Amino acid sequence: MSKDIAKEKSMIIQKEMISRLFKDLSTAKETGKKVVYTFVPGNISELILSFGMLPVYPEINALQSGMRKKSADFIRDAEKIGHSEDVCTYVKCDVGMMINGNIGPNGEKIPEPDLFLLSYTGCFTFMKWFETLKRLYPDVPVALLHTPYQENHKVTPEMTAYMVKQLKEEVIPKMEKVSGNKYDEEKLKACLRNSSKVEDYIMKIFDTTKNVPSPIDAYFAGVYYIGPINNGFRGSDEAVNYYHELYNEILERVNLGLGPITPEGVMEKERFRLVVEGPPNWTHFREFWKLFYDMGAVIVASSYTKVGGVYDMGFRVNPEKPLESLAEYCMNCYTNLNLEQRVELLSKCITDYKADGFLVNSIKSCNSFSAGQLMIMQQLERQLEIPVGFIESDLVDPRYFSYSNIKNRLESFFQMLDQRKMY
Amino acid sequence: MKKYFLGIDLGSTTSKAVIVNEKDEIIGRGITNTRANYTVATEIARLEAIYNARFSLLKLKLEDEIQSKPEYKKYIEDVESVFQYLQFKKRLDRLNVQFKDTIATTFENELRDIVAKHVENIVKTIGPIIHDDFLYGNLGSKNQFFRDIVSEHFNKEIGKLDKALFEPLMLVYDKSITSVENELTEFNFKELVFQALEILHDKYQNLEETIAENQSIEFDTEMNLLKGNFKNVHDSIKEHIMFVANMDIHIANMVGTGYGRALLPFPEKCIKSEILCHAFGAHAVFPNTKTVLDIGGQDTKAIQVDSHGLVTSFHMNDRCAAGCGRYLGYIADEFSISLNELGPLALEAKSEVNICSTCTVFAAAEIRELLNVGQKRSDILAGLHRAIVMRAMSLLARSGGVRNEFTFTGGVARNQAVLKYVSELVHKNYGDDIIINIHPDSIFMGALGGAMFARRSHVE
Numbered sequence: 001m002s003k004d005i006a007k008e009k010s011m012i013i014q015k016e017m018i019s020r021l022f023k024d025l026s027t028a029k030e031t032g033k034k035v036v037y038t039f040v041p042g043n044i045s046e047l048i049l050s051f052g053m054l055p056v057y058p059e060i061n062a063l064q065s066g067m068r069k070k071s072a073d074f075i076r077d078a079e080k081i082g083h084s085e086d087v088c089t090y091v092k093c094d095v096g097m098m099i100n101g102n103i104g105p106n107g108e109k110i111p112e113p114d115l116f117l118l119s120y121t122g123c124f125t126f127m128k129w130f131e132t133l134k135r136l137y138p139d140v141p142v143a144l145l146h147t148p149y150q151e152n153h154k155v156t157p158e159m160t161a162y163m164v165k166q167l168k169e170e171v172i173p174k175m176e177k178v179s180g181n182k183y184d185e186e187k188l189k190a191c192l193r194n195s196s197k198v199e200d201y202i203m204k205i206f207d208t209t210k211n212v213p214s215p216i217d218a219y220f221a222g223v224y225y226i227g228p229i230n231n232g233f234r235g236s237d238e239a240v241n242y243y244h245e246l247y248n249e250i251l252e253r254v255n256l257g258l259g260p261i262t263p264e265g266v267m268e269k270e271r272f273r274l275v276v277e278g279p280p281n282w283t284h285f286r287e288f289w290k291l292f293y294d295m296g297a298v299i300v301a302s303s304y305t306k307v308g309g310v311y312d313m314g315f316r317v318n319p320e321k322p323l324e325s326l327a328e329y330c331m332n333c334y335t336n337l338n339l340e341q342r343v344e345l346l347s348k349c350i351t352d353y354k355a356d357g358f359l360v361n362s363i364k365s366c367n368s369f370s371a372g373q374l375m376i377m378q379q380l381e382r383q384l385e386i387p388v389g390f391i392e393s394d395l396v397d398p399r400y401f402s403y404s405n406i407k408n409r410l411e412s413f414f415q416m417l418d419q420r421k422m423y
Numbered sequence: 424m425k426k427y428f429l430g431i432d433l434g435s436t437t438s439k440a441v442i443v444n445e446k447d448e449i450i451g452r453g454i455t456n457t458r459a460n461y462t463v464a465t466e467i468a469r470l471e472a473i474y475n476a477r478f479s480l481l482k483l484k485l486e487d488e489i490q491s492k493p494e495y496k497k498y499i500e501d502v503e504s505v506f507q508y509l510q511f512k513k514r515l516d517r518l519n520v521q522f523k524d525t526i527a528t529t530f531e532n533e534l535r536d537i538v539a540k541h542v543e544n545i546v547k548t549i550g551p552i553i554h555d556d557f558l559y560g561n562l563g564s565k566n567q568f569f570r571d572i573v574s575e576h577f578n579k580e581i582g583k584l585d586k587a588l589f590e591p592l593m594l595v596y597d598k599s600i601t602s603v604e605n606e607l608t609e610f611n612f613k614e615l616v617f618q619a620l621e622i623l624h625d626k627y628q629n630l631e632e633t634i635a636e637n638q639s640i641e642f643d644t645e646m647n648l649l650k651g652n653f654k655n656v657h658d659s660i661k662e663h664i665m666f667v668a669n670m671d672i673h674i675a676n677m678v679g680t681g682y683g684r685a686l687l688p689f690p691e692k693c694i695k696s697e698i699l700c701h702a703f704g705a706h707a708v709f710p711n712t713k714t715v716l717d718i719g720g721q722d723t724k725a726i727q728v729d730s731h732g733l734v735t736s737f738h739m740n741d742r743c744a745a746g747c748g749r750y751l752g753y754i755a756d757e758f759s760i761s762l763n764e765l766g767p768l769a770l771e772a773k774s775e776v777n778i779c780s781t782c783t784v785f786a787a788a789e790i791r792e793l794l795n796v797g798q799k800r801s802d803i804l805a806g807l808h809r810a811i812v813m814r815a816m817s818l819l820a821r822s823g824g825v826r827n828e829f830t831f832t833g834g835v836a837r838n839q840a841v842l843k844y845v846s847e848l849v850h851k852n853y854g855d856d857i858i859i860n861i862h863p864d865s866i867f868m869g870a871l872g873g874a875m876f877a878r879r880s881h882v883e
Contacts, residue, residue: 267619339550374821377736378823381735381736381823385735387734387735387736388735389736389737390735390736390821392741402741405739405741408682408696408739409739410701411696412696412697412698412734412737415695415696415698415699416698416699416733416734416735419699419733419734420733422876
């Protein structure tokens with residue numbers, strides 16, 4: 001692998017975008033901008049933007065703290081005030097960050113919330129999470145947007161109507177009150193037009209893994225690619241610009257027949273193509289990634305990069321039906337799909353992207369992902385006769401990342417894939 | 424020249440070596456529980472496998488004689504047993520020297536003399552007992568480690584002494600045994616085997632007297648056949664022994680597996696995951712295997728294989744090793760018995776005590792509490808064995824369940840009580856039709872798989 005990696009233009013754009021957002025956040029109190037705390041899965045950021053407010057995503061802050069090696073202390077402080085060992089470590093990390101002054105990844109204070117927008121898609125911990133934050137900020141209003149689970153395998157018109165009603169009667173009035181602005185449907189439509197373009201780009205980007213070698217790693221690099229759309233830029237012009245640039249760069253890689261970029265340069269020999277289920281570990285992200293690229297393993301699709309929206313099955317927002325689109329977007333998020341739908345989606349990924357194996361990274365403290373993973377794995381193994389593997393780690397609690405155990409299992413998994421290729 | 428292939432399985436508790444021939448037949452096995460570095464462990468296991476291979480080759484060479492004349496079979500077994508004794512004796516002598524060093528550096532004045540005198544007496548007592556166990560019993564075939572044999576007798580002798588001596592004597596033992604166990608002792612096969620022949624010569628020469636002392640020998644047909652005939656057997660076998668002793672056992676390729684595999688100085692393609700090796704070994708011995716359960720020193724593996732013995736999925740215990748071999752070792756310590764006594768004692772149970780703790784440390788506390796309230800040792804042990812098998816069952820369920828046929832491997836498969844509960848629970852949960860395979864060499868399955876991979880990659 002070549003050691004020198006030039007930063008791609010899209011990486012520079014993304015860095016600037018994120019740093020501008022955090023700058024805007026750190027000056028929000030002076031500029032008078034209102035701040036909405038909300039979650040990534042089912043984030044209706046277009047609506048927030050249309051009101052001229054700024055979004056904050058507690059999961060993103062937690063994973064950033066994990067990557068910056070700050071999560072262990074934050075988790076310890078949250079446990080000190082009574083959060084048990086079994087509580088989601090994103091929650092504890094976030095609480096720990098808040099009780100330590102709410103200093104964000106750029107070293108500047110993240111403003112206190114003006115509104116909690118609790119849209120939860122498949123993860124019931126989100127409710128408890130905001131209940132906890134509500135105790136820290138008792139005067140902040142909560143707008144609850146209940147997303148019905150796709151229990152029966154589909155989104156019905158009644159489900160959409162139920163959500164639109166909540167948007168009209170609960171979410172929008174609270175946003176109007178907090179922001180002091182009236183709901184402006186034209187602004188929302190403009191944002192959704194951008195989202196629709198971005199959704200197309202995202203799908204095209206993740207579809208480039210159909211190439212052999214795959215030009216991108218759809219998990220370890222994929223989490224960077226989904227950064228802007230999941231972190232404040234859904235519906236923005238900047239997002240359209242970023243994804244346009246990123247897509248062109250990836251097409252260039254395809255034309256040159258290049259493999260994915262890793263922290264140690266371009267991966268030259270693609271040996272294994274994998275589909276991965278479950279979030280990555282953030283505290284040892286680089287080590288974790290290295291275990292894969294050292295073996296020539298590239299991830300051609302991952303469920304985690306779909307937490308902020310699933311576009312594989314054809315869903316796109318429709319700017320002409322703005323509230324219905326927001327509702328359907330929420331209901332189509334990965335963790336809101338029932339288990340059979342997840343199997344179907346992963347099965348499509350394995351087939352479309354010609355994967356050699358399927359791997360689950362089971363997260364100790366994440367119920368919404370972990371529940372059903374074994375069933376998913378066993379069904380895929382049976383249906384597709386594909387080799388499957390299972391490893392365990394955690395989101396941001398470094399105590400649950402056992403390097404040697406994970407390495408041992410991955411080595412076995414890769415050798416198993418190798419063996420299957422030989423016969 | 425014939426080619427042989429070596430598989431080395433460096434486990435967390437024991438290191439194993441297996442040598443196969445060009446037909447994948449096992450011709451040599453070696454095992455050690457040394458906690459020294461993996462290089463020493465590999466060498467000990469490899470050398471033992473080569474000695475064992477020489478005896479296997481001898482038996483193959485004399486296959487016709489062995490089948491037609493039982494005294495040949497008996498004589499070769501005796502040679503192997505005495506050969507093992509001689510290795511044991513060398514280590515025991517070394518241990519005795521180590522005892523003296525330890526005593527000199529640990530105690531002072533009067534206590535030093537007292538401890539030295541008692542240790543000397545113990546060694547003098549247990550030496551001949553173990554000698555007889557090898558020569559007249561069947562200790563050689565029990566696959567017991569040096570530590571297990573010595574500690575069993577050492578503990579027994581200490582038990583006869585004043586309680587005040589328990590701690591100083593155990594201290595001497597604990598401080599001395601590990602360093603001896605961790606030493607690589609090289610043996611000259613030829614020298615030892617001929618020494619064994621001489622000892623056997625004496626044994627049979629004096630058999631009349633021994634029989635008078637030991638009634639059970641009188642009814643040993645093979646031994647009686649040898650009584651008047653041993654000189655002929657000895658003479659005809661001697662040249663064959665000479666042949667195998669001089670034979671060059673050419674290891675054409677080797678593969679390492681197990682926890683310590685990364686430390687082996689083997690090229691990358693000669694290092695294989697233990698999952699693949701265990702599955703391959705188990706499948707080779709039982710070709711209809713679909714599910715493999717391996718319980719080793721510190722991990723439990725549930726492996727699903729296809730009809731070629733290739734792994735399709737696997738599951739291992741994570742974060743906690745309760746229920747593995749080390750757990751059983753810890754429990755044996757709690758009961759002050761050896762690991763080999765655990766299973767038989769559990770099988771004596773009249774009922775099973777429910778053990779809640781899956782944590783090794785908590786289980787020990789629970790045991791003490793149960794003993795305090797008067798529960799029987801055997802009943803508690805039965806409950807413990809059941810509890811660990813329940814853990815394995817959960818892992819099997821996670822890996823996709825038990826498919827027919829089911830093969831149980833690993834060091835823990837030697838424990839009869841574990842076997843009883845595995846059979847019971849597999850049949851209960853997956854039906855009575857499930858065929859359960861267990862092989863006496865189950866602990867060697869990983870090394871066997873490694874040796875088979877070595878043969879294949881050599882051919883390729």
